Amino acid sequence: KKLNISHSQITRLYSRFHSLDKGENGALSREDFQRIPELAINPLGDRIINAFFPEGEDQVNFRGFMRTLAHFRPVEDNEKNKDLTSGEPLNSRTNKLHFAFQLYDLDRDDKISRDELLQVLRMMVGVNISDEQLGSIADRTIQEADTNGDMCISFSEFTKVLEKVDVEQKMSIRFLH
Amino acid sequence: GYLHFTKKKKKTFLRTRGSETISKAGTDQSGVALVINRPPSNHTPDTDPDPDPGETTQAVFTLNYPRIQIPFEITLWVLLASFAKIGFHVYHKITVWVPESCLLISIGLIVGGIMHSLHEKPPAVLTSNAFFLYMLPPIVLDSGYFMPTRPFFENFGTVLWFAVVGTLWNSIGIGISLFAICQIEVFGVQDITLQENFLFASIISAVEPVAVLTVFEDISVHEQLYIVVFGECLFNDAVTVVLYNLFNHVAALEVVEAGDVFLDIGRFFVVGLGGTIFGALFGFVTAFTTRFTGKVREIEPLIIFLYSYLAYLIAELFAISSIMAIVICALTMKYYVEENVSQRSCTTIRHVIKMVGSVSETLIFFFLGVVTITTEHEWNWGYILFALLFALLWRGLGILVLTQIINPFRTIPFNFKDQFGLAYGGLRGAVSFALAFTLPDNIGRKDLFITGTIVVIIFTVFIQGITIRPLLKLMNVRKTNRNQETINDEIHKRLMEHTVAGIEDLCGQWSHYYWKDKFMKFNNRILRKILIRDNHPESSIVALYKKLELQNAMEVLDQMSGDISAAPSLISLHEERKNASKSRKKFLSSDVTNMHELLSKNMYKIRHRTVSYTNKHTLPDDITAREILMRRHTSLRRSLRAGSFHGTNAAKMSQKYFSLPMGRSLNSRFPPRRLVHADGDIESEINYSSIRHPQRVSSKAVMPLRPLNTLKEVASSVNTVDGQNEEQRGCRRSHLGSNVSRSGHLTSHLPHGSSRNCSDGDHDAWVEEPQNNSDVQHPLMRRPHWLPQKPHDK
Numbered sequence: 001k002k003l004n005i006s007h008s009q010i011t012r013l014y015s016r017f018h019s020l021d022k023g024e025n026g027a028l029s030r031e032d033f034q035r036i037p038e039l040a041i042n043p044l045g046d047r048i049i050n051a052f053f054p055e056g057e058d059q060v061n062f063r064g065f066m067r068t069l070a071h072f073r074p075v076e077d078n079e080k081n082k083d084l085t086s087g088e089p090l091n092s093r094t095n096k097l098h099f100a101f102q103l104y105d106l107d108r109d110d111k112i113s114r115d116e117l118l119q120v121l122r123m124m125v126g127v128n129i130s131d132e133q134l135g136s137i138a139d140r141t142i143q144e145a146d147t148n149g150d151m152c153i154s155f156s157e158f159t160k161v162l163e164k165v166d167v168e169q170k171m172s173i174r175f176l177h
Numbered sequence: 178g179y180l181h182f183t184k185k186k187k188k189t190f191l192r193t194r195g196s197e198t199i200s201k202a203g204t205d206q207s208g209v210a211l212v213i214n215r216p217p218s219n220h221t222p223d224t225d226p227d228p229d230p231g232e233t234t235q236a237v238f239t240l241n242y243p244r245i246q247i248p249f250e251i252t253l254w255v256l257l258a259s260f261a262k263i264g265f266h267v268y269h270k271i272t273v274w275v276p277e278s279c280l281l282i283s284i285g286l287i288v289g290g291i292m293h294s295l296h297e298k299p300p301a302v303l304t305s306n307a308f309f310l311y312m313l314p315p316i317v318l319d320s321g322y323f324m325p326t327r328p329f330f331e332n333f334g335t336v337l338w339f340a341v342v343g344t345l346w347n348s349i350g351i352g353i354s355l356f357a358i359c360q361i362e363v364f365g366v367q368d369i370t371l372q373e374n375f376l377f378a379s380i381i382s383a384v385e386p387v388a389v390l391t392v393f394e395d396i397s398v399h400e401q402l403y404i405v406v407f408g409e410c411l412f413n414d415a416v417t418v419v420l421y422n423l424f425n426h427v428a429a430l431e432v433v434e435a436g437d438v439f440l441d442i443g444r445f446f447v448v449g450l451g452g453t454i455f456g457a458l459f460g461f462v463t464a465f466t467t468r469f470t471g472k473v474r475e476i477e478p479l480i481i482f483l484y485s486y487l488a489y490l491i492a493e494l495f496a497i498s499s500i501m502a503i504v505i506c507a508l509t510m511k512y513y514v515e516e517n518v519s520q521r522s523c524t525t526i527r528h529v530i531k532m533v534g535s536v537s538e539t540l541i542f543f544f545l546g547v548v549t550i551t552t553e554h555e556w557n558w559g560y561i562l563f564a565l566l567f568a569l570l571w572r573g574l575g576i577l578v579l580t581q582i583i584n585p586f587r588t589i590p591f592n593f594k595d596q597f598g599l600a601y602g603g604l605r606g607a608v609s610f611a612l613a614f615t616l617p618d619n620i621g622r623k624d625l626f627i628t629g630t631i632v633v634i635i636f637t638v639f640i641q642g643i644t645i646r647p648l649l650k651l652m653n654v655r656k657t658n659r660n661q662e663t664i665n666d667e668i669h670k671r672l673m674e675h676t677v678a679g680i681e682d683l684c685g686q687w688s689h690y691y692w693k694d695k696f697m698k699f700n701n702r703i704l705r706k707i708l709i710r711d712n713h714p715e716s717s718i719v720a721l722y723k724k725l726e727l728q729n730a731m732e733v734l735d736q737m738s739g740d741i742s743a744a745p746s747l748i749s750l751h752e753e754r755k756n757a758s759k760s761r762k763k764f765l766s767s768d769v770t771n772m773h774e775l776l777s778k779n780m781y782k783i784r785h786r787t788v789s790y791t792n793k794h795t796l797p798d799d800i801t802a803r804e805i806l807m808r809r810h811t812s813l814r815r816s817l818r819a820g821s822f823h824g825t826n827a828a829k830m831s832q833k834y835f836s837l838p839m840g841r842s843l844n845s846r847f848p849p850r851r852l853v854h855a856d857g858d859i860e861s862e863i864n865y866s867s868i869r870h871p872q873r874v875s876s877k878a879v880m881p882l883r884p885l886n887t888l889k890e891v892a893s894s895v896n897t898v899d900g901q902n903e904e905q906r907g908c909r910r911s912h913l914g915s916n917v918s919r920s921g922h923l924t925s926h927l928p929h930g931s932s933r934n935c936s937d938g939d940h941d942a943w944v945e946e947p948q949n950n951s952d953v954q955h956p957l958m959r960r961p962h963w964l965p966q967k968p969h970d971k
Contacts, residue, residue: 040805
């Protein structure tokens with residue numbers, strides 16, 4: 001209920017969950033996700049999959065599945081106002097940003113280090129960029145965002161640098177409502 | 178022109194030789210025989226009854242043109258068109274700015290000009306039969322076969338809506354307006370009846386996707402728009418042809434009654450649905466046939482083509498929509514056929530379809546150019562210009578109105594930019610031309626119609642074709658203000674886009690999910706059993722992935738270049754630590770612009786899967802997918818030695834070899850997964866008993882890894898056994914176990930899949946069945962041409 005997704009959508013997603021769950025044990029493991037070929041050729045496929053699994057766990061049940069997906073629910077207009085009623089809803093801007101942040105931040109130290117950034121960058125570009133060039137791009141990225149000089153991007157810096165970007169719209173999937 | 182040539186030659190020959198008849202017995206006058214010693218009489222040399230001593234009467238060198246004339250000329254035309262195509266791509270920039278159809282028409286114009294000045298007639302190949310029976314089917318088969326099915330079915334309603342209703346709207350609108358124009362006496366075209374106007378209107382409302390799609394691809398419009406344009410063009414071919422026949426038939430009638438009209442409308446549906454059903458039927462029969470072609474791989478492509486063509490012809494026989502038939506046939510059979518046939522046959526089929534379709538299209542545009550110059554034109558300023566105007570106007574209006582109506586039903590509505598793209602992208606092309614050219618002669622103003630059609634085609638192809646790209650770019654650019662974007666924006670935005678695309682794929686977004694679900698159940702339970710040869714109870718997703726991996730594997734080993742393996746995806750961070758203490762660099766604005774450019778050119782675009790399929794003139798090309806997959810595999814392999822990487826900067830080393838070995842090696846190499854995640858069996862639906870080995874002794878399991886160490890990085894001076902034990906722990910730490918198992922899981926399909934292909938005798942490196950690990954030889958060692966390279970730091 002907390003997720004505010006309509007019943008039909010939940011049913012549909014449950015069918016999908018079920019069809020992915022080859023082991024029929026009510027939970028998805030990483031392989032189940034990796035069987036989706038489009039994810040295999042998505043540059044960030046592994047990271048996205050990783051985002052479903054809470055720290056240290058290897059199985060995700062339907063509740064967890066939906067929890068993660070709920071981040072991508074479009075932000076309804078009437079919700080934008082009641083931001084902090086019972087804790088922020090999962091699909092708030094902050095939480096969406098946090099999701100994106102965690103795609104970079106593997107070691108969960110709440111900072112995107114240069115190496116983490118480089119890794120993600122390398123995943124997203126083709127072969128024509130040399131490591132040096134990529135390094136400069138990473139340096140520049142950190143420089144633009146870093147306000148406290150620690151050569152890392154913290155979550156607040158991340159939020160600040162993306163304040164002009166319409167995150168609510170970019171990180172939403174229309175049918176999840 | 179060649180006929181001309183030979184005639185001339187003959188004439189000169191005649192003049193110089195002075196003999197009256199030199200024709201061989203049995204041939205007509207244009208045969209030429211070159212005789213070494215001239216016979217004294219007028220008899221043909223062969224039948225000369227008096228063999229003079231010292232004179233050979235046998236023709237030593239003969240030239241018999243008429244025998245080969247027709248195939249020869251056809252070959253030459255096709256070759257000429259092909260040279261034109263080659264020529265275009267020599268200078269790459271041209272094809273970026275000018276669509277290929279423009280170039281082809283230009284070449285045709287030039288050739289036409291030459292022919293005209295020589296007073297030659299163009300080859301009379303563009304008869305109705307030749308076009309509809311020989312030239313159109315390949316084009317349509319090409320479109321149908323390479324149509325991406327999933328997005329197509331997702332947008333099926335919209336596609337049909339635009340194709341059917343849109344074309345009707347256009348035809349009727351243009352027809353009526355032109356009829357109104359005809360009533361105005363000034364233009365002097367009052368003799369054109371309403372039916373004939375409708376006929377003409379239906380001809381010029383058929384749109385062609387070719388140029389537009391290439392432009393869309395470059396601009397990366399979102400795939401919804403893409404698929405709508407693609408599907409619309411495909412279906413409106415069918416609709417146009419039906420309308421054309423309809424109006425043709427009606428135009429011949431003197432009096433049109435209401436009953437006739439209703440009959441015709443009913444007929445329209447019969448034709449459309451009939452075509453679909455026919456196509457589906459043939460598709461299934463093809464799939465069924467390919468089930469049995471396991472031993473005769475060579476004829477597999479032939480079967481595909483024959484059945485498709487047969488579907489077309491039989492549909493023509495019953496006068497139902499043959500285009501629909503062949504398209505639906507291709508769509509249906511593709512899914513099953515690509516599972517049944519061998520990899521080579523699959524490639525052959527795709528190549529041949531592309532080739533023949535491409536040639537056919539090229540020829541048609543070419544002839545368009547030639548015919549433009551060489552035919553008799555009837556020019557009527559008013560009629561033609563108004564026709565052009567109305568064509569553009571009604572299309573624009575049509576798109577606007579139709580979009581408004583259908584937007585509420587769509588999950589992702591079309592905005593104005595999309596609508597502009599749709600409307601402006603309505604170029605006319607091959608089908609219009611052919612239809613005009615093959616109008617029956619009893620239409621009084623046939624020449625006028627032909628001229629009008631040619632004008633519309635040339636205008637849209639040249640002017641709209643060339644300007645659509647800058648226009649779309651302009652509209653795009655105005656939305657995003659590039660100069661103020663920070664690098665952060667760009668990178669994070671792209672990250673978000675990829676994420677959303679990934680999540681969407683994960684959710685299996687499908688708007689008519691219920692029906693798809695039902696169909697898939699039906700499919701799995703019944704259809705697959707009947708139509709597919711080795712039917713495993715595996716999901717089609719896995720099969721698709723398997724196929725991708727298979728292709729990838731073959732290509733990877735052919736291509737030993739590039740620095741693709743530069744970074745792993747989820748490897749633990751220890752390896753990535755470099756000397757991070759860099760002082761703040763100063764970035765010049767030129768640097769920043771460079772970075773922007775670098776990023777925009779090189780970042781992977783999202784949703785490549787659709788885009789790469791719809792490039793009309795080339796085969797689908799999944800370079801990006803390949804790169805990504807290769808990276809994953811190298812990262813997988815590297816992660817296995819993650820333990821040995823501690824504290825070194827080995828990870829930064831690029832490995833010059835790629836980690837997807839053939840056959841079962843991955844399977845055998847990655848059992849560590851079992852050790853690490855000892856959480857019970859994986860109930861896989863695939864019964865590979867070899868996978869189900871219980872917790873195996875580590876050394877044995879990882880023995881195949883040992884040879885790797887000799888081949889690669891410096892860092893692996895670590896004790897192998899220890900290293901590998903550490904790796905397993907490293908595996909756990911780096912979350913890669915599951916990756917590993919996944920590929921172990923899936924690539925174990927490889928041998929099974931390959932065992933099917935073994936009958937080709939293709940890959941002698943493939944092994945029959947996955948089996949025990951202990952005696953596996955490192956496959957990379959086996960391949961003779963693979964060179965281990967020294968890894969190097971970058």
